[in-house]
Amino acid sequence: MSADANTCQSNVSSGTERRLNMIEAINEALDVSMQRDDDVVVMGEDVGYFGGVFRCTAGLQEKYGKTRVFDTPINECGIIAVAVGMGAYGLRPVPEIQFADYIYPGLDQLISEAARLRYRSAAEYIAPMTVRSPFGGGIFGGQTHSQSPEAIFTHVSGLKTVIPATPYDAKGLLISCIEDNDPVIFFEPKRIYNGPFSGYYDKPVQPWKKFDASVVPEGYYKIPLGKARQVTEGEQLTILAYGTMVHVVEAVCKEKGVQADILDLRTLVPLDIEAIEASVERTGRCLIVHEATRTSGFGAELSALVTERCFYHLEAPVERVTGFDTPYPHSLEWAYFPGPVRIGEAIDKILKD
Amino acid sequence: MAERPEGSAAEGDNRPKLSLHVPEPKFRPGDTVDFSHINVPEAGSMARPDETCDPSEMRDMAFGLVRVLGEDNQAHGAWNPKLDPDTLRKMLGHMAMTRAFDERMFRGQRQGKTSFYMKCTGEEATSVSASMALAADDMVFPSYRQQGILIQRGYPMIEMINQIYSNKGDKLKGRQLPIMYSSREHSFFTISGNLATQTPQAVGWAMASAMKGDSRIAATWVGEGSTAEGDFHSACTFATVYNAPVILNIINNQWAISSFSGFAGAERTTFAARALGYGLAGLRVDGNDALACYAAERWAANRARANAGPTLIEFFTYRAEGHSTSDDPTGYRSAQERTEWPLGDPVTRLKDHLIAIGEWDEDRQEKMDLEAAEHVKKVTKEAEANGILGHGLHHPFRTMFEDVFEELPWHLKEQSKQAIREREIKFPGGLDQ
Numbered sequence: 001m002s003a004d005a006n007t008c009q010s011n012v013s014s015g016t017e018r019r020l021n022m023i024e025a026i027n028e029a030l031d032v033s034m035q036r037d038d039d040v041v042v043m044g045e046d047v048g049y050f051g052g053v054f055r056c057t058a059g060l061q062e063k064y065g066k067t068r069v070f071d072t073p074i075n076e077c078g079i080i081a082v083a084v085g086m087g088a089y090g091l092r093p094v095p096e097i098q099f100a101d102y103i104y105p106g107l108d109q110l111i112s113e114a115a116r117l118r119y120r121s122a123a124e125y126i127a128p129m130t131v132r133s134p135f136g137g138g139i140f141g142g143q144t145h146s147q148s149p150e151a152i153f154t155h156v157s158g159l160k161t162v163i164p165a166t167p168y169d170a171k172g173l174l175i176s177c178i179e180d181n182d183p184v185i186f187f188e189p190k191r192i193y194n195g196p197f198s199g200y201y202d203k204p205v206q207p208w209k210k211f212d213a214s215v216v217p218e219g220y221y222k223i224p225l226g227k228a229r230q231v232t233e234g235e236q237l238t239i240l241a242y243g244t245m246v247h248v249v250e251a252v253c254k255e256k257g258v259q260a261d262i263l264d265l266r267t268l269v270p271l272d273i274e275a276i277e278a279s280v281e282r283t284g285r286c287l288i289v290h291e292a293t294r295t296s297g298f299g300a301e302l303s304a305l306v307t308e309r310c311f312y313h314l315e316a317p318v319e320r321v322t323g324f325d326t327p328y329p330h331s332l333e334w335a336y337f338p339g340p341v342r343i344g345e346a347i348d349k350i351l352k353d
Numbered sequence: 354m355a356e357r358p359e360g361s362a363a364e365g366d367n368r369p370k371l372s373l374h375v376p377e378p379k380f381r382p383g384d385t386v387d388f389s390h391i392n393v394p395e396a397g398s399m400a401r402p403d404e405t406c407d408p409s410e411m412r413d414m415a416f417g418l419v420r421v422l423g424e425d426n427q428a429h430g431a432w433n434p435k436l437d438p439d440t441l442r443k444m445l446g447h448m449a450m451t452r453a454f455d456e457r458m459f460r461g462q463r464q465g466k467t468s469f470y471m472k473c474t475g476e477e478a479t480s481v482s483a484s485m486a487l488a489a490d491d492m493v494f495p496s497y498r499q500q501g502i503l504i505q506r507g508y509p510m511i512e513m514i515n516q517i518y519s520n521k522g523d524k525l526k527g528r529q530l531p532i533m534y535s536s537r538e539h540s541f542f543t544i545s546g547n548l549a550t551q552t553p554q555a556v557g558w559a560m561a562s563a564m565k566g567d568s569r570i571a572a573t574w575v576g577e578g579s580t581a582e583g584d585f586h587s588a589c590t591f592a593t594v595y596n597a598p599v600i601l602n603i604i605n606n607q608w609a610i611s612s613f614s615g616f617a618g619a620e621r622t623t624f625a626a627r628a629l630g631y632g633l634a635g636l637r638v639d640g641n642d643a644l645a646c647y648a649a650e651r652w653a654a655n656r657a658r659a660n661a662g663p664t665l666i667e668f669f670t671y672r673a674e675g676h677s678t679s680d681d682p683t684g685y686r687s688a689q690e691r692t693e694w695p696l697g698d699p700v701t702r703l704k705d706h707l708i709a710i711g712e713w714d715e716d717r718q719e720k721m722d723l724e725a726a727e728h729v730k731k732v733t734k735e736a737e738a739n740g741i742l743g744h745g746l747h748h749p750f751r752t753m754f755e756d757v758f759e760e761l762p763w764h765l766k767e768q769s770k771q772a773i774r775e776r777e778i779k780f781p782g783g784l785d786q
Contacts, residue, residue: 041564067564073594078553078587085557085571088542089492091564105583112547113554119756121535121543122525126759158757181759226762270762 019209020216022193025167026056026132029174030094032220034064037092040178042069044079044096044132053098054134054193080106080131084113087127094178100135100187101144107152114183115158130177130184135163136244136291137328137337138191138201146328148243148292153185154268154301160184161268162225165192165246166213169266172223180225189243199248199340228272234259237285237350240276240302242266245289245338252343258351260287268298273305280306284315285350291338294322316353319346376615378686386689393695396423396642397430404652405661408634415625415635418669421644422702426709434486434648438712444485444643445707446721448477448700451501453725454510457733458517462531462678466741467517469531473498475673475691478643478699479604480574481505483668486650487572492562494542494555494573497532498604506539510729514736519747522739526748526755540569548579552588552601559599559657560591570657572600572650577624577667578609581617589631589665598657600650601633601665604640606672611685625667633665640670641696643703671696750776 020028033040042057042064048071051058061069072079076097083093097103103110114127137146153161162177162184164170170188177184191197195205196213208214231250238261239249246264253260261279265272280286286306288299299320306318321338328336380386399419402411421428428435436444455472462470473480480501484493493502503513515522517531525535535543542558545551555573562569575585580603592599603624607614617624628635634656638649646668653664671694675682682688707713740746754761754769761769 073587073590075587075590077583078556078591081550081553081584081587082557082560082591085494085554085559086561088554089558089561089565091561108547109550109553109584113545113550117543118759120525120529120533120545121537122528123756124535124537125543160758270758270764273763 017215018218019214020167021195021208021214022164022167022170022188023055025171025216026174026188027058027060028216029171029178030057030060031063033094033175033178034060034068036220039090039092040068040094041086041091042094042096043072043083045072045074045098047071047096052096054190056132056188057096076102076104076106077109080109080114083129083131084109084117084127087129088117088125092178093129095129095131097131097133099141099145100133100149101147103131103133103149110153110159110183110185111156115156118182119158126181127183128181130174130180130186132174132186132188134190134193135187136189136191137333138197138244140330140333141328142330143327146333148187148290148323150185150187150268151292151296151298151301154298158183159269160225161187162266163187163189163243163268164266165189165229165243165264166196167208167216168213169223169229169264171216172221173225173266175220176222176225179222184225187243191244192247196247197244198251199343201334201337223266225267226270226272227266228275229264229266230275231262231264232260234261235283236260237287237347238263238276238279238283239287239289240265241289242268243291245291248339249289249343252340252347255340256344256347258347271305273309276302276306277309280310281313284313286310286314286318287321287346287350288318289321289338289343291323293325294320295325297322316350319350321346376613376620378613378615380687380690382683382685382687384687384689386687386693388693388695391695392418394418394420395429396420397433399430399432401431401652404656405659406634408628408632408662411634412629415628415637416623418637418639419645419649420639420642421648422642422706426702426705428644428706432645432648434644434651436644436647438707438710440485441703441707442713444482444647445700445703445713446725447481447485447501447505448643448703449721450725450728451477451481451504452700453722453729454500454504454513456726457729458514459678461517461733466737467519467531468742469678470517471497471532471677472674473500475698476604476606476640476670477501478646478703479602479640479668479670482643482646483572483602483650486647487654488569490540491569491654492540492542492555492558492571494551494558494571495544496548496551496574496576496579496604497544497546498576499574500532500534503534503536503539503541506541508534508536508539508541510732511736512536514733515739518736518739518741520736520740520742521746521748522736523748526752549575549582549584549588551575552585553591555601556588556591556595556597556599556663559597559663560595563595563598568658570598570600570654572602572654574602574604576609577603577605577607577614577619578612578617580624580627589627589633592663593631593633596660596662598660599663600653600657601663602650603627603665603667604670605667606670608672608676608682608686610676610680613686623667625665628665633663636664636666638666638668639696640668641699641702643699644706669696670699673698
């Protein structure tokens with residue numbers, strides 16, 4: 001578990017700290033990385049002059065020039081493939097896939113190429129790339145701008161999958177990913193780009209600046225991959241979550257007055273299994289929450305691991321709360337989303353058993 | 354059947370019926386082969402455009418055929434690279450060595466020494482001569498039939514055989530299917546096995562070289578069948594968009610396992626003509642003419658190095674043998690194709706040229722072939738000391754888990770322990786592996 005456990009509790013402020021939203025934090029991670037290493041290059045659809053559809057690359061082309069920050073054809077296969085070639089040359093590419101839903105044309109290049117280069121060449125060639133991509137729903141994106149495809153990538157040997165849940169983490173994790181010598185999928189939960197999410201879509205978004213996790217130090221710092229973040233401590237149950245859902249479960253627990261040990265996994269591969277085991281052994285109950293579809297989702301892996309490794313500590317069956325096994329519907333987005341009702345029900349069930 | 358719009362095939366409809374065209378090769382097993390439909394222009398008849406010219410000025414190159422060696426075994430025309438006899442003999446030597454290597458490795462597979470092999474018989478010029486036209490540190494992203502590049506670049510043959518045998522000497526630790534070589538030292542990218550993936554990667558490497566103000570260029574090889582992959586479109590698009598210093602070599606050997614080139618669109622146009630839609634320079638070249646192969650690749654290399662842009666080259670050739678050791682070509686094509694192929698054999702043509710210019714003779718050729726076979730035989734023996742596939746002399750079990758990531762994460766450490774435990778159960782008291 002990370003020592004710098006940086007929680008999202010509000011109402012703590014000292015006035016002089018810099019507070020950034022997640023977009024600004026990601027932008028700063030790219031800036032810091034490009035400043036430190038000439039081999040870091042950023043590319044993707046609309047990332048150059050325009051600065052990205054979510055503004056994550058704003059100002060970078062102006063600062064670092066067109067050969068280090070550039071727009072690409074609308075061709076995700078090509079974006080990943082040229083990043084593989086650039087990595088073989090010695091660069092450290094950070095391609096952006098505009099929406100995680102668009103990543104599928106690049107899958108062969110990710111799964112068969114980037115993820116396998118080190119292995120198949122006995123480390124003669126590596127793919128030190130970080131593929132950034134906004135993912136998840138809650139912005140009325142419909143079925144092609146809302147998906148959470150992380151389990152596709154965690155299933156692939158040779159890929160790391162990282163998902164930040166706060167601006168502080170987003171910056172520190174992204175810098176770690178860029179410096180990592182293995183290919184990393186960095187999914188940015190776009191629902192919480194501007195502020196954490198309670199799960200109540202009809203309430204106004206609270207901007208990040210109201211929360212401590214938006215305090216982002218200037219300059220260079222890293223958060224190691226494979227270390228979970230303790231969000232809250234509690235004895236009643238363990239909740240494993242990542243991305244947007246970290247904030248939803250935190251809000252639900254607060255509302256219900258449940259004392260939960262909430263772990264923000266931050267990195268799915270490599271996973272912080274020690275933190276998970278330690279927590280479940282203490283609480284004896286485990287709830288897993290993700291927004292992605294249920295069947296073969298990453299929750300299934302987590303559930304299996306917890307059952308295999310903590311079975312004799314469990315006092316109730318492991319529960320999963322997930323999105324439904326349907327495409328993400330546009331008008332019924334909030335019926336799909338694993339919101340407070342679904343999470344609350346699961347908590348009640350797991351505590352009752 | 355899925356629901357269709359009402360009336361689409363209804364009785365009484367007077368609209369003409371549509372019909373689907375499924376390509377069919379001209380000749381199947383047992384057929385008499387007649388290749389007279391293939392247009393073979395005179396050697397030396399094609400003009401040689403300036404290396405920095407605009408692609409629009411050379412559109413006809415995509416439909417012609419650059420040929421240097423004529424029926425008279427002499428070199429002709431503007432594309433004659435005018436190589437000195439020593440270089441020509443070297444080229445012939447690499448091609449002969451490649452052929453000897455193929456013969457031996459194919460036999461090794463039949464003898465059960467490995468699982469798989471792929472010959473490049475008839476296509477040697479497209480790798481050896483093309484490779485000679487590049488600088489030794491230009492980065493190549495080959496497909497699976499370019500062993501001639503490694504032989505030309507002086508990669509130790511024993512490393513190739515160790516890899517083919519997946520033995521304990523294999524630098525790739527026995528992880529890859531035979532012939533999927535890799536040598537960073539020889540600027541030879543790790544071969545994938547998935548098709549056409551290397552083409553946009555080569556473009557990316559070339560883009561990086563340009564971004565860094567380097568002088569090295571990239572070249573990639575892909576079969577005509579694999580040009581149907583989306584990756585090839587990605588490669589052409591990125592190459593043209595960024596004017597990348599890259600050469601896209603298409604080896605049109607007429608066959609993709611049992612599917613003829615018609616399934617990649619050859620019934621409609623040439624593969625070189627793919628260049629036109631992208632605004633790339635396109636060349637169509639006699640792939641069995643070693644001098645034409647060299648000249649075309651050098652033209653493209655000079656163009657790339659001058660920042661004048663990428664080139665797409667179609668090498669028109671013929672896959673004289675099966676796709677691999679896993680298919681029998683007599684089951685899907687006429688055996689006469691090989692003997693009737695109008696562009697001859699690349700090794701024979703280069704040999705005949707050297708003889709015609711008084712720089713070679715049949716005795717020397719025979720001696721060279723013999724020496725090549727002996728050399729391969731000797732190196733094969735050396736490699737066999739490191740083991741052959743499936744006979745125990747492989748890399749230690751723990752190496753299976755290395756290089757998935759730079760560092761071993763906990764789950765792979767656990768699985769590694771499991772593999773070693775299984776080995777101890779299967780082979781009690783065995784080596785510590």
